Every structure is written in structure tokens, then in C-alpha cells.
Amino acid sequence: MNTGRHDGKNKIVRDDAAQYKASIFKALAHPDRIRIFEALAEGEKTVGEIVDMLGAKPAMTSRHLAVLRNAGLVSARKDGLNVYYANKMPCMLNMLACVDQAVCELADEHMRVAACCGTVRR
Numbered sequence: 638m639n640t641g642r643h644d645g646k647n648k649i650v651r652d653d654a655a656q657y658k659a660s661i662f663k664a665l666a667h668p669d670r671i672r673i674f675e676a677l678a679e680g681e682k683t684v685g686e687i688v689d690m691l692g693a694k695p696a697m698t699s700r701h702l703a704v705l706r707n708a709g710l711v712s713a714r715k716d717g718l719n720v721y722y723a724n725k726m727p728c729m730l731n732m733l734a735c736v737d738q739a740v741c742e743l744a745d746e747h748m749r750v751a752a753c754c755g756t757v758r759r
Contacts, residue, residue, distance in 0.1 A: 664708030665708075667701065667704075669691055669698075669701050670701045673687055673698075673705060674705060674711065674724060674729070676690055677722055683722075684702065684720055685719075687702070710724070712725045
């Protein structure tokens with residue numbers, strides 16, 4: 638039965654969950670980190686492979702990987718001299734696919750608006 642009272646304990650749990658969700662989105666809030674995350678869906682990659690894929694400096698790539706790792710999005714394992722990274726949350730790829738679809742739909746809409754505006758004569 639709902640007494641209309643505010644349950645502080647459940648609010649804390651919801652707030653903690655919201656905070657964790659925000660940290661995941663924040664970790665993905667850079668184009669290179671999205672590229673890394675999506676590339677790791679294909680399988681493990683070494684830091685060197687990721688650097689080559691991005692065409693970025695190793696230090697910057699390492700920082701991006703640290704952000705993704707700290708958010709729990711990727712895992713790392715060391716084998717000899719190599720560190721291999723893997724996608725730890727493949728379920729997030731579905732969300733990114735949804736974002737891809739939204740981006741395409743928005744682009745289509747902007748193209749239609751631009752086409753309409755281009756036909757307006759002054």
C-alpha cells in the first residue's frame with residue numbers, strides 16, 4: 638500500500654543508479670571513445686591496434702581507454718608486453734545503433750528543410 642511517504646532509501650538507490658548511468662554516457666561523450674568502444678565489439682585489440690585505427694597519439698589513446706575502463710565499459714588484460722582491450726558492455730552497442738538511426742533521421746529532416754528553404758525566392 639502506498640502511504641504517500643517519500644522512501645529515502647529507494648531514492649538513494651535511484652540516484653546512485655542515475656549517477657552511474659550518467660558516468661557511462663560521460664565516458665562515451667567523445668567521438669574517439671565511441672570509435673574505440675564500437676571497434677572493440679569486433680573483438681580484442683591491443684593499444685597499438687587502437688592507436689593505428691584512430692590515427693591518434695598513444696598517450697591520448699591511453700587516456701581514452703582509461704576513461705572507458707574506469708566507467709566499466711571495457712576490460713584490459715596483459716599478455717607479455719601487450720595489453721588487450723575488450724568491450725565489456727556489448728549491450729550498449731544497441732543503444733549506439735539507436736543513436737545512429739536518430740542521427741540519420743535528424744540529418745534527413747535537416748536535408749528536407751534545407752531543400753525547402755533553397756526553393757524559397759526572395
